Amino acid sequence: MSRSVLYTSSPLLASKTPVWRSRLVLVFIAAGFLALVGRAAWVQVIKNDFFQRQGEVRFARTLELPANRGRILDRNGLLLATSVPASSIWAIPEDVERDKGKLAQMAKLLEMPLAELEKKLQDDDKTFVWIKRQVEESVAREVLALGIKGVYQRTEFKRQYPEGEAAAHVVGFTNVEDRGQEGMELAFEKELAGRPGSRRVIKDRLGRIIEDVREQVPPVPGRDLQLSIDSKVQFFAYQKLRDAVQQHKAKAGSVVVLDVQSGEVLALANYPSYSPAKRVNLSGAQLRNRALTDTFEPGSTMKPFTVALALDRGLVRPETPIQTAPGRITIAGSTISDAHPYGVLSVAEVIQKSSNVGTVQMAMKLQPKEMWELFSSVGFGQRPQLPFPGIVSGRLRAHKTWRPIEQATMSYGYGVSVSLFQLARAYTVFARDGELVPVTLLKSQAQAAGVRILDPNNAQSVRQMLFMAAGPGGTAPKAQTIGYSVGGKTGTARKQEGKGYAEGKYRGFFVGLAPVDKPRIVVAVMIDEPGTGVYYGGEVAAPVFSTTVQQTLRMMGLQPDMNVKPQIVVGVEESF
Amino acid sequence: MLRVNILLLAGVMASAMYLVRLQYESRHLYTEIEKAQSEARRLDNQRERLLADKRGQATPLRVEQIAKDQLQMRPATAGITVYVTQGAAP
Numbered sequence: 178m179s180r181s182v183l184y185t186s187s188p189l190l191a192s193k194t195p196v197w198r199s200r201l202v203l204v205f206i207a208a209g210f211l212a213l214v215g216r217a218a219w220v221q222v223i224k225n226d227f228f229q230r231q232g233e234v235r236f237a238r239t240l241e242l243p244a245n246r247g248r249i250l251d252r253n254g255l256l257l258a259t260s261v262p263a264s265s266i267w268a269i270p271e272d273v274e275r276d277k278g279k280l281a282q283m284a285k286l287l288e289m290p291l292a293e294l295e296k297k298l299q300d301d302d303k304t305f306v307w308i309k310r311q312v313e314e315s316v317a318r319e320v321l322a323l324g325i326k327g328v329y330q331r332t333e334f335k336r337q338y339p340e341g342e343a344a345a346h347v348v349g350f351t352n353v354e355d356r357g358q359e360g361m362e363l364a365f366e367k368e369l370a371g372r373p374g375s376r377r378v379i380k381d382r383l384g385r386i387i388e389d390v391r392e393q394v395p396p397v398p399g400r401d402l403q404l405s406i407d408s409k410v411q412f413f414a415y416q417k418l419r420d421a422v423q424q425h426k427a428k429a430g431s432v433v434v435l436d437v438q439s440g441e442v443l444a445l446a447n448y449p450s451y452s453p454a455k456r457v458n459l460s461g462a463q464l465r466n467r468a469l470t471d472t473f474e475p476g477s478t479m480k481p482f483t484v485a486l487a488l489d490r491g492l493v494r495p496e497t498p499i500q501t502a503p504g505r506i507t508i509a510g511s512t513i514s515d516a517h518p519y520g521v522l523s524v525a526e527v528i529q530k531s532s533n534v535g536t537v538q539m540a541m542k543l544q545p546k547e548m549w550e551l552f553s554s555v556g557f558g559q560r561p562q563l564p565f566p567g568i569v570s571g572r573l574r575a576h577k578t579w580r581p582i583e584q585a586t587m588s589y590g591y592g593v594s595v596s597l598f599q600l601a602r603a604y605t606v607f608a609r610d611g612e613l614v615p616v617t618l619l620k621s622q623a624q625a626a627g628v629r630i631l632d633p634n635n636a637q638s639v640r641q642m643l644f645m646a647a648g649p650g651g652t653a654p655k656a657q658t659i660g661y662s663v664g665g666k667t668g669t670a671r672k673q674e675g676k677g678y679a680e681g682k683y684r685g686f687f688v689g690l691a692p693v694d695k696p697r698i699v700v701a702v703m704i705d706e707p708g709t710g711v712y713y714g715g716e717v718a719a720p721v722f723s724t725t726v727q728q729t730l731r732m733m734g735l736q737p738d739m740n741v742k743p744q745i746v747v748g749v750e751e752s753f
Numbered sequence: 754m755l756r757v758n759i760l761l762l763a764g765v766m767a768s769a770m771y772l773v774r775l776q777y778e779s780r781h782l783y784t785e786i787e788k789a790q791s792e793a794r795r796l797d798n799q800r801e802r803l804l805a806d807k808r809g810q811a812t813p814l815r816v817e818q819i820a821k822d823q824l825q826m827r828p829a830t831a832g833i834t835v836y837v838t839q840g841a842a843p
Binding site: 339343386387388408409661731741 | 801808814
């Protein structure tokens with residue numbers, strides 16, 4: 178009989194160990210599993226924030242949503258400044274592949290010397306360096322196409338100024354970080370800038386956004402700013418000013434155009450100017466907004482105010498005769514004289530001929546306090562209420578400190594200093610029948626409410642005198658236009674240097690209004706240091722006034738108020 | 754009983770798979786939306802740039818030069834303008 182083995186009941190398998198040992202093993206295993214379950218619950222349910230955070234760090238990103246900077250528009254909605262995307266090239270110096278040929282190509286594309294580029298990439302410790310900011314997108318594409326390792330691009334915003342240098346001083350400019358630095362860009366930085374938003378997202382392995390984690394904070398775009406400037410008037414005024422400054426070899430010039438009804442500034446230009454988009458080698462002279470920041474003695478342009486006050490006090494009437502012979506008058510030991518002796522002049526003729534002696538005679542009948550009150554109420558010595566950086570208030574001393582000779586010289590504009598803008602604004606008193614109008618650089622629909630300063634009849638009388646001054650026999654016949662009646666006053670002042678007056682340095686200016694019967698605009702022009710020997714306001718500034726008025730009124734669609742010899746060959750059939 | 758359980762288990766499995774698929778699809782669509790939105794932003798920026806360019810081409814300086822040189826135009830003066838008043842015609 179063969180011996181067979183019965184495996185099921187093998188004596189070898191028969192356990193000799195006690196049962197408790199297997200039970201103990203079972204308990205250990207069970208305990209191990211329990212511990213795992215406990216840990217899993219701890220990690221995933223109870224104390225999960227650490228791992229949640231670690232996970233988020235790896236997949237979640239916070240993105241900044243840039244806010245668009247508001248645009249600056251002119252009164253007709255034409256762009257004066259807007260932001261357009263531009264590419265900026267940056268690099269991680271450590272990672273950049275040092276291929277001389279490719280780097281040279283890149284330097285050429287970016288229009289920078291190779292040495293400068295290499296200097297930027299020199300510092301290996303840095304993990305981020307701008308190579309060139311705000312380049313054209315096509316250039317950026319070409320740079321990236323070179324395929325240099327460690328060179329990247331990023332989209333930024335750059336400001337564009339289609340109007341260029343004509344409106345540079347008003348609009349101003351922003352820096353490379355898109356923050357306002359000058360002009361309206363600076364003055365309205367808060368409104369224009371907007372507020373960037375943000376969102377938290379989860380990105381996948383390929384960098385695609387697959388989910389928003391939290392609610393988005395949407396960006397608040399900057400507000401568009403609509404200025405009162407009319408870009409056509411602005412351009413025209415700038416062009417004429419530039420031509421005049423160049424023609425007379427002058428140092429600088431300014432022009433201001435105000436809308437009399439609304440108090441809006443239609444144009445404000447200075448020369449020399451600059452191109453806001455290409456600001457290299459800018460000088461202080463180019464940046465100066467002279468119409469608002471430069472003050473000068475207003476000279477003869479002050480006389481209409483003295484005469485208006487004398488009329489308002491009932492001391493004279495427009496036809497009252499005044500003896501100006503022998504063309505000299507002595508006040509407290511000082512002699513004031515006229516350019517020519519005129520003899521007897523009416524009050525109106527005193528303005529027309531711009532007689533210092535006649536004006537002083539009227540001024541000496543007035544109280545210093547009255548004069549001071551009028552001058553300061555029309556804005557002299559007061560900072561114009563414009564939201565603009567660097568505006569000056571000029572100088573008008575307290576009347577208690579005036580000596581008689583000062584009262585006399587102030588009546589014809591010496592011993593007091595004003596900016597061209599203040600002068601233009603002050604003339605709205607005559608243009609608005611005695612009301613001073615508040616000025617604004619922002620577009621406003623409504624007619625501005627003025628403050629009454631003079632009696633309407635007297636303001637109208639002064640306007641007629643200004644009309645005479647700009648007419649034949651006056652001091653500025655060159656201010657006349659075709660079709661529109663104009664009135665205005667010339668001024669020529671010697672420039673102050675240190676404590677005295679500079680030899681041979683003058684400023685010629687002209688302030689006027691048009692049309693005389695129902696004025697719509699006030700225009701002020703100033704030419705600084707004409708260099709060709711001709712320096713009278715009537716010669717250098719009045720022609721700029723004339724062309725500016727002519728074009729502005731035509732663009733406003735105003736019908737001429739004076740007879741014009743028609744030059745139209747073909748008649749117009751009135752069939753409507 | 755066992756059969757019902759197996760059926761339910763199969764149902765749960767199918768539903769779970771479907772959920773995974775939907776999640777995948779939703780993420781995919783989300784990426785598409787993102788793409789479309791960034792394209793919209795790009796177009797918006799381009800529009801802004803083109804507007805600026807257009808304005809740059811129509812500045813008074815350029816208009817005046819072309820009018821003068823190419824079209825032989827000259828500035829209008831009051832002498833060659835006929836003024837019509839609105840509402841004054843019969």
